[in-house]
Amino acid sequence: MASIVFGGASGLAMLGLITLIHQSFTQQAAASNRLATLFGFACLAVLVLQVVSKCILTRLSQSTAARLQFELCNRIAAAPLPELEACGPHRLLGTLGGDVGAITNALSQFPTVCANAMVLISGLVYLASLSLPLAIGSVIMASLGIASYLGGLHWANYHLRQAREDRDEVRKQLQAMVFGIKELKGNNRRCVEFMYDVLLPADTAMRERLIKGTDILGAAHTWGRLSRFIGIGLLIFVWPRFWPVTSETLMGYTLTILYLTSPLDSILGWLPALNNANISLNKINALGLMIDPSKAIACGTQIPEFRSISLRNVSYAYRSPHSDQESFHLGPIDLLVMPGEVLFIAGGNGSGKTTLAKLLTGLYTPDQGELLLNKQVVDQAALGDYRQMFTTVFVEGHLFDRLLGIDANPMQLKRWASILGIEDKVDFETGHFRLGKLSRGQHKRLALLVACLDQRPVFVFDEWAAEQDPGFKEVFYRHIVPELTRNGRSVVAITHDDRYFFAADRVVELVDGKMVSSRRQRIAA
Numbered sequence: 001m002a003s004i005v006f007g008g009a010s011g012l013a014m015l016g017l018i019t020l021i022h023q024s025f026t027q028q029a030a031a032s033n034r035l036a037t038l039f040g041f042a043c044l045a046v047l048v049l050q051v052v053s054k055c056i057l058t059r060l061s062q063s064t065a066a067r068l069q070f071e072l073c074n075r076i077a078a079a080p081l082p083e084l085e086a087c088g089p090h091r092l093l094g095t096l097g098g099d100v101g102a103i104t105n106a107l108s109q110f111p112t113v114c115a116n117a118m119v120l121i122s123g124l125v126y127l128a129s130l131s132l133p134l135a136i137g138s139v140i141m142a143s144l145g146i147a148s149y150l151g152g153l154h155w156a157n158y159h160l161r162q163a164r165e166d167r168d169e170v171r172k173q174l175q176a177m178v179f180g181i182k183e184l185k186g187n188n189r190r191c192v193e194f195m196y197d198v199l200l201p202a203d204t205a206m207r208e209r210l211i212k213g214t215d216i217l218g219a220a221h222t223w224g225r226l227s228r229f230i231g232i233g234l235l236i237f238v239w240p241r242f243w244p245v246t247s248e249t250l251m252g253y254t255l256t257i258l259y260l261t262s263p264l265d266s267i268l269g270w271l272p273a274l275n276n277a278n279i280s281l282n283k284i285n286a287l288g289l290m291i292d293p294s295k296a297i298a299c300g301t302q303i304p305e306f307r308s309i310s311l312r313n314v315s316y317a318y319r320s321p322h323s324d325q326e327s328f329h330l331g332p333i334d335l336l337v338m339p340g341e342v343l344f345i346a347g348g349n350g351s352g353k354t355t356l357a358k359l360l361t362g363l364y365t366p367d368q369g370e371l372l373l374n375k376q377v378v379d380q381a382a383l384g385d386y387r388q389m390f391t392t393v394f395v396e397g398h399l400f401d402r403l404l405g406i407d408a409n410p411m412q413l414k415r416w417a418s419i420l421g422i423e424d425k426v427d428f429e430t431g432h433f434r435l436g437k438l439s440r441g442q443h444k445r446l447a448l449l450v451a452c453l454d455q456r457p458v459f460v461f462d463e464w465a466a467e468q469d470p471g472f473k474e475v476f477y478r479h480i481v482p483e484l485t486r487n488g489r490s491v492v493a494i495t496h497d498d499r500y501f502f503a504a505d506r507v508v509e510l511v512d513g514k515m516v517s518s519r520r521q522r523i524a525a
């Protein structure tokens with residue numbers, strides 16, 4: 001609001017300057033001294049008001065960007081995992097980068113646009129005070145110019161919207177290049193094909209649309225500006241032939257209209273930004289981030305007591321995004337996890353083990369069947385708390401560069417780092433990790449270190465030991481797993497290591513999404 005007031009006041013002071021210039025052409029010398037003093041004050045007022053208004057605007061635009069980004073991050077954190085997985089990281093990053101910028105840009109220009117609208121209206125009032133018929137004629141001509149400009153904008157829009165879609169594809173391919181750089185470096189033909197047949201065509205398609213849209217926009221903008229000069233030409237050369245008007249009035253008109261081109265430009269120039277913001281908002285909406293509040297999972301606040309967890313007749317299906325046909329179906333599955341138990345989930349690749357782990361941990365909501373905690377059904381309202389029961393290490397899990405959400409003292413940190421053989425990867429003073437040059441196995445060990453320090457009742461490991469050397473597999477299955485299950489905590493581990501099935505109380509096996517066996521183990525090793 002302050003920005004609108006200061007911006008509007010500076011515009012009005014500027015308009016005051018124009019009227020003073022106009023009056024100076026018609027006043028006597030004595031009055032000119034007074035006008036000169038007023039002119040000096042008006043200049044000072046413009047300077048102060050514009051500087052203050054710009055400072056306010058900068059702060060406003062930065063705080064808007066920060067708020068918007070934070071809000072979007074919160075929505076991402078609250079959105080259901082399957083919807084985020086369907087978006088893919090390239091689209092989410094694109095939204096957090098480009099779309100937030102586009103919306104911020106439009107929002108932060110809004111106060112300036114309001115201030116300019118105030119100036120424009122005041123200018124029109126001043127013009128009407130000089131000559132009402134001329135003012136009406138000017139408004140009609142300006143409206144025609146603006147209408148044709150809006151037509152061009154609408155046309156440009158179509159191409160710019162398409163370009164926004166294409167940009168997602170380019171971002172996806174750039175991500176593939178960054179993450180697949182080793183594969184590209186090692187195979188020159190693959191690299192050339194990727195560059196010329198994948199990346200370049202995607203980028204070219206996007207740029208062609210962008211160029212087309214921007215060209216149309218530029219032409220519309222130029223036409224919008226020119227139409228004002230055509231209007232001034234009509235006023236000066238044509239109007240006086242049909243309607244008597246003094247040369248002072250015409251001069252006042254020309255000066256004022258020339259000045260008003262700047263606020264009008266700013267308002268018309270804002271429309272493309274508004275349009276981009278609209279495209280971005282639709283994009284965010286299409287990604288499912290404008291989530292239905294009823295679908296948002298409330299953040300869990302406390303870790304519930306653990307007496308039993310069970311899946312009862314649970315089914316879940318992935319669907320193809322285009323046809324809504326099931327691409328993979330898991331279940332129906334019944335599963336029970338008791339305190340202190342070690343449960344292994346085995347099965348071939350693609351049999352549904354990770355999907356089952358995501359259902360168990362509440363990251364996916366079953367299509368059918370129920371999730372029960374302590375024999376009570378976990379409904380939507382309880383899901384947030386239910387998720388706090390688990391500490392997980394997934395195959396593609398992310399490792400933050402420090403301990404977050406865990407109260408661990410340096411002694412515990414040192415002890416686990418030493419068991420896991422990664423003392424040199426941890427800064428015990430700050431609790432930060434040295435993630436720079438980690439091998440895959442060390443990365444997994446750090447992830448396990450974080451899990452071991454977490455005081456939650458159920459550990460879920462997805463093929464944790466797959467990248468460990470034989471010696472450390474022994475340590476994991478024979479020492480770490482038993483230690484973790486002391487004090488009534490449970491371990492659910494997806495594993496292909498059938499040599500170590502003896503370490504489990506129970507092994508369940510999945511084949512094509514169905515549980516084919518569930519057998520008791522735990523024989524003396």
Ligand SMILES: Nc1ncnc2c1ncn2[C@@H]1O[C@H](COP(=O)(O)OP(=O)(O)OP(=O)(O)O)[C@@H](O)[C@H]1O
Pocket residue numbers: 085086318319327328347348349350351352353354355356
């Ligand atoms: N987000 C997803 N969207 C669609 N389909 C998926 C998704 N995640 C997994 N799938 C499909 O579901 C099936 C089961 O996948 P899942 O990851 O659960 O198997 P898995 O038993 O853990 O396999 P692996 O041993 O190879 O890790 C696979 O056919 C996979 O292609």
